[in-house]
Each structure stands twice: as structure tokens, then as C-alpha cells.
Amino acid sequence: MLGITFLGNRELELREFADPTPSPRDVVLEIKASGMCGTDLHAYRREFKGTEHFIAGHEPCGVVVALGEHVTESEAKVGDRVMVHHYDGCGNCRHCKSGWSQLCDEGPTVYGSGQGHGAHARYMAAAAHTLVPLPEDLSFMTGAAISCGTGTAYGALKRVGLEGDETLAVYGQGPVGLSTTQFGAEMGAHVIAIETSPERRELALEKGAHAVIDPTDVDPVEAIKELTHGEGAHKVVETAGVSQARTAAVKGTRKWGTCCFIAGGGELTFMVGPDLVFRQVTLVGHWTFSKNGQADCARFVSDRKIDVDSVFTHQFKLEQADEAYKLLDQQKTGKGVFLPS
Numbered sequence: 359m360l361g362i363t364f365l366g367n368r369e370l371e372l373r374e375f376a377d378p379t380p381s382p383r384d385v386v387l388e389i390k391a392s393g394m395c396g397t398d399l400h401a402y403r404r405e406f407k408g409t410e411h412f413i414a415g416h417e418p419c420g421v422v423v424a425l426g427e428h429v430t431e432s433e434a435k436v437g438d439r440v441m442v443h444h445y446d447g448c449g450n451c452r453h454c455k456s457g458w459s460q461l462c463d464e465g466p467t468v469y470g471s472g473q474g475h476g477a478h479a480r481y482m483a484a485a486a487h488t489l490v491p492l493p494e495d496l497s498f499m500t501g502a503a504i505s506c507g508t509g510t511a512y513g514a515l516k517r518v519g520l521e522g523d524e525t526l527a528v529y530g531q532g533p534v535g536l537s538t539t540q541f542g543a544e545m546g547a548h549v550i551a552i553e554t555s556p557e558r559r560e561l562a563l564e565k566g567a568h569a570v571i572d573p574t575d576v577d578p579v580e581a582i583k584e585l586t587h588g589e590g591a592h593k594v595v596e597t598a599g600v601s602q603a604r605t606a607a608v609k610g611t612r613k614w615g616t617c618c619f620i621a622g623g624g625e626l627t628f629m630v631g632p633d634l635v636f637r638q639v640t641l642v643g644h645w646t647f648s649k650n651g652q653a654d655c656a657r658f659v660s661d662r663k664i665d666v667d668s669v670f671t672h673q674f675k676l677e678q679a680d681e682a683y684k685l686l687d688q689q690k691t692g693k694g695v696f697l698p699s
């Protein structure tokens with residue numbers, strides 16, 4: 359089969375790999391949808407040309423086609439429609455046992471990250487315990503989104519404990535920010551979306567944002583205060599990973615409010631006293647979601663009939679990998695997905 363691998367320096371290769379066979383605790387999935395995530399850009403852009411080549415793609419969704427000999431019927435059956443919680447840990451430490459295998463004390467294997475093969479291929483092997491059922495009424499594309507970007511949006515909103523009578527400010531309206539806006543509005547909050555791109559501000563309004571702010575035009579902290587009776591947002595989720603946005607995110611959080619960072623990389627500068635301590639602000643770092651959180655997100659989307667597919671603006675065949683990542687690299691569009699089978 360063919361699989362997409364990143365070579366560094368914005369180069370990638372569609373390379374021939376052997377079809378995977380399941381080791382005793384694994385299953386093999388036929389991949390129906392494999393999402394592209396902003397995190398992929400770190401591997402795509404890095405300067406180092408690795409010698410090991412793993413298949414990229416950490417938003418896997420597909421159908422179980424083969425079982426390892428020790429996989430039990432309660433774990434998986436051939437024909438199951440599944441997502442993958444894309445971190446395989448030791449299974450024994452407290453974090454693995456609570457479904458947070460990305461925090462594994464032994465260090466997790468992250469599928470599609472340069473540690474384990476991912477889903478940008480026709481088939482993928484995954485540990486049976488990483489599978490999360492995909493509800494019948496959800497598409498494979500929706501399942502792929504929930505497997506990282508959109509699931510992270512849900513995880514962040516649960517982490518900050520968003521309530522329906524609160525104001526939520528979302529910095530950045532890329533795919534994760536857009537899902538945060540969409541879910542926040544669906545949870546009943548008053549949502550303010552902050553984004554420099556006019557196309558993405560328009561998408562945010564379509565997804566339920568009650569107000570949009572262009573931070574190149576106005577001071578977003580002042581603009582949020584104007585929209586919140588001078589107080590600031592109860593809950594803030596920062597998805598852009600940009601230093602100015604992060605500082606504004608903290609400053610635009612109201613007294614007793616919570617500000618959550620979900621993008622890695624970069625730095626944050628703020629005045630500890632006036633921006634944080636003397637306003638009783640809570641700062642939270644949040645990494646994706648637990649395995650149970652992923653299942654909860656899928657049920658939420660199913661119960662509310664939320665149109666997650668519409669975060670995808672581009673569908674690709676594996677053979678279009680080069681074009682697909684050149685487009686993602688510009689960070690102007692909605693989300694892309696590979697449909698390998």
C-alpha cells in the first residue's frame with residue numbers, strides 16, 4: 359500500500375509500505391477518512407530529515423478488517439466502524455488507566471507522529487484498546503475530525519466547564535477554533551470569535567458565533583469588553599498559538615474567569631499581578647482529550663446532530679498529498695481530509 363511520509367523542509371513522499379498485519383493485541387483498520395491537523399505542519403516544516411519513515415495522519419477513522427489473536431470480542435469485531443484514540447501507552451500507569459494515554463509515564467506512542475504509523479494510507483494497525491466506536495449516524499469524516507482537532511475543541515470546553523449562560527471568546531478560527539465556536543454555541547454560550555482572516559470570520563458566523571472581531575482592526579481585549587458589559591469573557595479558548603493572541607486571551611478573561619491554551623509551541627508574556635493574580639484568573643493548559651472524552655464528543659455530535667463535516671473544505675486522494683499539504687501550509691482554508699478507500 360502507499361503511505362504519506364514527511365521528509366522535512368516541506369517535502370513529503372508517497373512511499374510503498376507492506377500492508378500491515380495485526381500483532382496479537384492489534385487490529386487492522388481499512389481507513390475511510392484520515393484528517394489533516396495543524397500539528398502535522400510541525401513535522402512537515404521541520405528542518406531535520408529523519409532516517410525513520412512513519413506514515414503520517416493522526417485522525418484515523420475506518421472499519422476493522424483484521425484482528426490480532428488476543429483481541430477479545432468486547433474490544434473489536436471485523437466490520438466495526440471506529441475512530442482511534444491515537445496514543446498507545448503502557449496500559450498500566452494511572453494515566454493510561456484513566457484513558458489519558460498521551461500522558462503515559464512510559465511515554466506514549468503517538469500514531470502518525472514519527473513514533474508509529476498513522477492513517478494516511480489504505481490500512482493502519484492500531485492497538486485494540488485505542489479504538490473508540492463511531493456512532494452509526496456519524497460519517498467517517500466526522501469521526502476523523504473528532505479523532506484530533508474537533509475532539510480537542512470539545513475537550514477544551516469541558517475542561518473550562520463552559521456553561522450556557524456564559525460568554526466564550528475563541529482566539530483563532532482555524533479548524534480547531536471553528537469547532538470550538540460551533541460547540542460553544544451549541545452548548546448555549548454567547549460566542550465571540552477572534553480571527554484575522556475575513557474568510558474564517560465568515561465561517562465562524564456560519565458556525566454560530568454571535569460576534570466576530572478582527573484583531574488587526576481593533577484591540578480584541580477592548581472589543582470583548584464592549585461586548586460583555588465591560589467585564590470580559592467568562593471562558594476563553596486560545597487556539598492560534600500566536601504570542602499576541604495569547605496575551606490578549608489572558609487580558610480579555612474576566613475576573614474569576616478561565617483562559618485555556620490548547621496549541622503547543624511559542625511563548626506567553628503577561629503581568630502576573632495585574633493580569634492574573636489580582637483578577638483571580640485561572641490559566642489552563644489542555645492537550646486533546648481522553649479516550650472517554652472522545653467517545654463523549656461523538657455522542658454529543660450525534661445527539662445534537664451537529665454538522666461537523668462542514669469544517670472540511672477540501673477532500674483529497676493520497677496521490678494529492680503534495681498539493682494537500684502545500685495548501686494546509688498556507689493556513690488559510692478550512693480542514694482537509696484524505697479518503698484513502
Ligand SMILES: [Zn+2]
Pocket residue numbers: 447448449450451452453454455459461462463464
Ligand atoms: Zn501508561
Ligand SMILES: [Zn+2]
Pocket residue numbers: 395396397398416506507
Ligand atoms: Zn492533531
